[in-house]
Amino acid sequence: MEKKKKFAQLGDIWKRLRKNKLAVLGLIIIVIIFLVAIFANFIAPYSYDQQDLLSCFQGPSAQHWFGTDEFGRDIFSRVVYGTRISLLIGFVAVAIAMVIGVLLGAFSGYYGATVDNVIMRLMDILLSIPQIILAIAIVAVLGNGLFNLMLAVGISSIPHYARIVRASVLSVKDQEFIEAAKAAGSSDLRIIFKHIIPNCLAPIIVQATLGVAMAILTAAGLSFVGLGISPPTPEWGSMLSSARSYIRDYAYMTMFPGLAIMITIFALNVLGDGLRDALDPKQKK
Amino acid sequence: MANEKKNLLEIRDLTVEYHTNGGVVHAVNGLNLEVAQGETLGFVGETGAGKTTTALSILNLLPRPQGKVLSGSVKYNGEEILNKSNKEMTRIRGEKISMIFQDPMTSLNPVMTVGDQIAEGIRLHEHLNKADAHKKALEMLETVGIRPERASDYPHQFSGGMKQRVVIAIALACNPELLIADEPTTALDVTIQAQMLELMKGLKDQYDTSMIMITHDLGIVAEICDKVAIMYAGNVVEYGDKVDIFTPEKPHHPYTVGLFDSIPDIYHEQEELKIIKGLTPDPTNLPSGCTFHPRCPYACEECSKQVPKHLEVEPGHTISCHRFDDTKEVK
Amino acid sequence: MAETILEVKNLKKYFKTKKGMLHALDDVSFSINQGETLGLVGESGCGKSTTGRAILRLHEPTSGEVLFRGTDVVKLNAAQMKEMRKKMQIVFQDPYSSLNPRLNIEELISEPLLVNKVYDNKTDLYNRVHEVMDIVGLERRLSTSYPHELDGGRRQRIGIARALSINPEFIVMDEPVSALDVSVQAQILNLMNQLKKDLGLTYLFISHNLSVVKHVSDRIAVMYLGKIVEMADYKDIFDNPLHPYTQALLSAIPIPRLDVEKRQRIILEGDVPSPVNPPEGCRFCGRCRFRKEGCDKNEPKLVDVGNGHLVACHLVADK
Numbered sequence: 001m002e003k004k005k006k007f008a009q010l011g012d013i014w015k016r017l018r019k020n021k022l023a024v025l026g027l028i029i030i031v032i033i034f035l036v037a038i039f040a041n042f043i044a045p046y047s048y049d050q051q052d053l054l055s056c057f058q059g060p061s062a063q064h065w066f067g068t069d070e071f072g073r074d075i076f077s078r079v080v081y082g083t084r085i086s087l088l089i090g091f092v093a094v095a096i097a098m099v100i101g102v103l104l105g106a107f108s109g110y111y112g113a114t115v116d117n118v119i120m121r122l123m124d125i126l127l128s129i130p131q132i133i134l135a136i137a138i139v140a141v142l143g144n145g146l147f148n149l150m151l152a153v154g155i156s157s158i159p160h161y162a163r164i165v166r167a168s169v170l171s172v173k174d175q176e177f178i179e180a181a182k183a184a185g186s187s188d189l190r191i192i193f194k195h196i197i198p199n200c201l202a203p204i205i206v207q208a209t210l211g212v213a214m215a216i217l218t219a220a221g222l223s224f225v226g227l228g229i230s231p232p233t234p235e236w237g238s239m240l241s242s243a244r245s246y247i248r249d250y251a252y253m254t255m256f257p258g259l260a261i262m263i264t265i266f267a268l269n270v271l272g273d274g275l276r277d278a279l280d281p282k283q284k285k
Numbered sequence: 286m287a288n289e290k291k292n293l294l295e296i297r298d299l300t301v302e303y304h305t306n307g308g309v310v311h312a313v314n315g316l317n318l319e320v321a322q323g324e325t326l327g328f329v330g331e332t333g334a335g336k337t338t339t340a341l342s343i344l345n346l347l348p349r350p351q352g353k354v355l356s357g358s359v360k361y362n363g364e365e366i367l368n369k370s371n372k373e374m375t376r377i378r379g380e381k382i383s384m385i386f387q388d389p390m391t392s393l394n395p396v397m398t399v400g401d402q403i404a405e406g407i408r409l410h411e412h413l414n415k416a417d418a419h420k421k422a423l424e425m426l427e428t429v430g431i432r433p434e435r436a437s438d439y440p441h442q443f444s445g446g447m448k449q450r451v452v453i454a455i456a457l458a459c460n461p462e463l464l465i466a467d468e469p470t471t472a473l474d475v476t477i478q479a480q481m482l483e484l485m486k487g488l489k490d491q492y493d494t495s496m497i498m499i500t501h502d503l504g505i506v507a508e509i510c511d512k513v514a515i516m517y518a519g520n521v522v523e524y525g526d527k528v529d530i531f532t533p534e535k536p537h538h539p540y541t542v543g544l545f546d547s548i549p550d551i552y553h554e555q556e557e558l559k560i561i562k563g564l565t566p567d568p569t570n571l572p573s574g575c576t577f578h579p580r581c582p583y584a585c586e587e588c589s590k591q592v593p594k595h596l597e598v599e600p601g602h603t604i605s606c607h608r609f610d611d612t613k614e615v616k
Numbered sequence: 617m618a619e620t621i622l623e624v625k626n627l628k629k630y631f632k633t634k635k636g637m638l639h640a641l642d643d644v645s646f647s648i649n650q651g652e653t654l655g656l657v658g659e660s661g662c663g664k665s666t667t668g669r670a671i672l673r674l675h676e677p678t679s680g681e682v683l684f685r686g687t688d689v690v691k692l693n694a695a696q697m698k699e700m701r702k703k704m705q706i707v708f709q710d711p712y713s714s715l716n717p718r719l720n721i722e723e724l725i726s727e728p729l730l731v732n733k734v735y736d737n738k739t740d741l742y743n744r745v746h747e748v749m750d751i752v753g754l755e756r757r758l759s760t761s762y763p764h765e766l767d768g769g770r771r772q773r774i775g776i777a778r779a780l781s782i783n784p785e786f787i788v789m790d791e792p793v794s795a796l797d798v799s800v801q802a803q804i805l806n807l808m809n810q811l812k813k814d815l816g817l818t819y820l821f822i823s824h825n826l827s828v829v830k831h832v833s834d835r836i837a838v839m840y841l842g843k844i845v846e847m848a849d850y851k852d853i854f855d856n857p858l859h860p861y862t863q864a865l866l867s868a869i870p871i872p873r874l875d876v877e878k879r880q881r882i883i884l885e886g887d888v889p890s891p892v893n894p895p896e897g898c899r900f901c902g903r904c905r906f907r908k909e910g911c912d913k914n915e916p917k918l919v920d921v922g923n924g925h926l927v928a929c930h931l932v933a934d935k
Contacts, residue, residue: 179714477887479867507870560803565799
C-alpha cells in the first residue's frame, strides 16, 4: 500500500506538470542536454582540445558545424563537452548552497531569537561581499580546480537560500497544523523536516533553477580571471569570455556558446516554474 | 406579488456562471428576487449558495473574465441596469446602491484616514468641495457612533466593530436608496454584533433605506428583516414575509425546514440535532431537476427530472418544490 | 461516579509585548469530571483559546497547575510530556490551516501514531487509521485524498480523527464548528456527542457561540479578559445568569424565532478593553451598567452562590 501511495503522488505531480506545455519543453531540453553530456564522446566529432592551427577562425562548415576558434579547435565539440562541465558546476554548486542554506534558514526561522540573530548576521556578512568577489576569495584560499570552483560558487550562494527559507518558515510556523504536530508529540526536528520544509519548497525550487544559471555565469566570470577552470577545459562561460575579443570579426565564436547558455537557462527557468506549480497540491487542476 | 410598495429592485431569471480551470461553476440559476422601497430583505443561504455572486451581479462587480451573466434582468426603479456600461454604473454605485462586505479588516484602505475615505465617496457623487465634504464626513461619523475627532485616525487604530461602523458610514454617506450588506456582522463578536444591528436598525429608520441583508444567521434575519429569501445552489427555494418563514406550521421548502432544525435551540434541549443528510452540491456538477433532491427526505421521481416552478402557497409566500405543485404558479 | 479528570489551578499566561504585559490568562481555575463537557465561552481576547492551549502546553503557562488525574502537567519534562500527550489531544477551529496541505488523509491521521511509535508495522498502523476513519464517518476511499480536495465538514472530521487516533481520554475542542456552515455544524456536533458517549471522552469545548455551547455542555464557564466571571450548570447559566456580562452576552444572541418576548436588549457600551496592563479591580466595570463604588478598586473573587453556581461580581456577592 505504501508503494502505491508514493507512485500515486508522483503520478499526480507528473500529470500536473504535463499540462504545462512550456515546462515540458524545458524538461525535454534539459533531458537532451543531459544526454549530450553523457554521450559526448559519441556525439563530438573531435576532441575538445584538438588543435589545428591551420584551420583557425573558420566559420561554420560541413567539417566544423560551429566553426573553429582561435586555436583551430572545433567549437561544436567544445560546446558538446562543455555541457558536462556546465551542468556539473551548476548542479553541484546549487546542491551545496541549497543543503546548507535550507538547513540554516529553517533553524533560523523556527527557533528565532539568538539562533536566528547569529545565523542571519553571518548571512549578512556573506551577502555584503559581491558574490563573484567572494567566490574569487574562496578559490584563492582553496586553490584552483573544478571542485574548489563549485565549492566557492556554492558557498557564495548560501545566504540566498537561507533568507528565502527563513521567510517561508516564519509564515508556515504559525499555521495551526504545526501546533497540531506539536500536540501529537512531534519533536522539533520532525516538525522542521516533515511539516515545515516541504511547505517551503516552491521558493526553494525557483531559487535553485535561477541558481544553476547564476552558477554557470559566475563560473564563467571566475574562469575569465584565470581562477577555477584552466584552459583547455571547454566551459561555455570561459569560451564566451575568450571569444569576446573576436566578436567583431568572428561573431559565431560567441554565438554558439552564448546560445548554449541561453537555451539551458531558459529551459531551467520554465521547468522550475512548472515544477513549483506542479508540486503545489493546492494548484487548481 | 403584493403591490402596495413599489419595487425598488427586481431581479428576474438571473443566471450567472464562473469559468474556471476546474470547470464551469453554475453560481446562480434562474434567480428571482425583489426588494420594495423601505424594505429589508434577508437573503439567507450557506456557503456557495450564490448570494454574494447575486449581489456582485447587481452592481456589475463580477470578477472578469471568469464571471459571466448569461441571462436575466435586473431592474432598478424600473430601469434595466444589467447591460449598463461601467461608467454608467459608477454613478449608481455608492450613490443609489451601496454595498458593504464581510471583512472590515480588508474593506478599508490602510493608508488613508477614515475621514478621507468617507469624504472620497461624498466628493465623487455629490460634487461638494473638500471642506464641505469633510464636514459631511464628520457628521456621518457621529451618526454611526464614532467621535468626530477620530476622522484623522487610520483604520488600524480602530477595533473590528469600529471599523465596520466606518464602512457603514462610507456606504451611507451619499444616502443611497438600497444598501447591500454582505454578512456584515459575521466577523464580529456577538456583543459588538448586537451594537451593529441596533445601529443598522436605527439608520434604516432614519434614512428609510432599503436593504438586502446577506447572512446565514436566521437569528439576524428574525431581528432586522421584513422579507426573507432562502437560497440553495443558485436559486431561491423559498420567499416570503418574515412571519411566513418563521412560522413552523406553515408550508415550507424541505431545505428551510432542515436549516431551522440544524440550529441548536436555546430554549429546548435536544439530544441530537436533526441534520440534512449529504453535502452542498458541487456547483460545477449540479444535480438534475430540483438541485436539492439528493438530500431531500421527500424526494420523488419527478424531483430528479423537472426543475420545480415557483409556486405561491399563500399570498406573498412562494416555494420551489414539487410537493406544492397543485398550487398556482407565480411568474 | 464522577471523578475529577482535569483540575486547573490558578493558571496564568502572560505575554510580553512592546506595549506592556499582556494578561491573556489571569488566575483561572476550574475542574472537569470524567465524561463531562465543560463549555468555555467568551468573546475575542477573553483568553478561552489560550486556556485550551496552555492546558496542553502548546503555550507554556506562566504559572499555575494543570493536574491531569493528579499529575501536574506543567512540571513534566519533555519525555514525560510526550507520554502525557497521548491522553490529552486537541481539535482546532480552522479546518483549512490545521491540516498540513502536503499530506494526504492517511498520513495526517497516522501522524500521532507514528510519532508515538504505537505500532511497529505498517499494516497495524493503517488498520487503526481506517478504523478511526470509520468512527468519524470518513469514507475509506478518501485515504489518499488531500485536504484541499475536501469540504470543511470532512476536513474537520479529519482533525477529529487525528485527535482520536491515539485513544486520548481528554480532548480540547477549540471552536471546532465555528468555521462550518450551519447544516454541517449540526452533523459535526452530533458526531462529537456520539463519540463522547461511545468512547467515554471528556471535553473542554471552547466557543463564542452560546447556542452551540448550550447544546453540548454539562457546565459552562464564561470568560472575560482573562478571567472566569461566571461558572454554572448549563441550565443555570441560561435560566439565571447572574454576572452582568453574562446577562449582556445572552441578550445579544439573535434568536431565530418570532414567538419569544421582545427581550430587553442590553447593549454594552464601548469595546472590549485591551488585555495589556489590565485595570485594577473588576475588569468589566468600565462597561457594566451596575457599576458602583469600589468596583474599580477591588477585584471580585469567584464565589459559590449556591448549587455550584460561581460568580465573580461584587453586586452579587453582597447580596
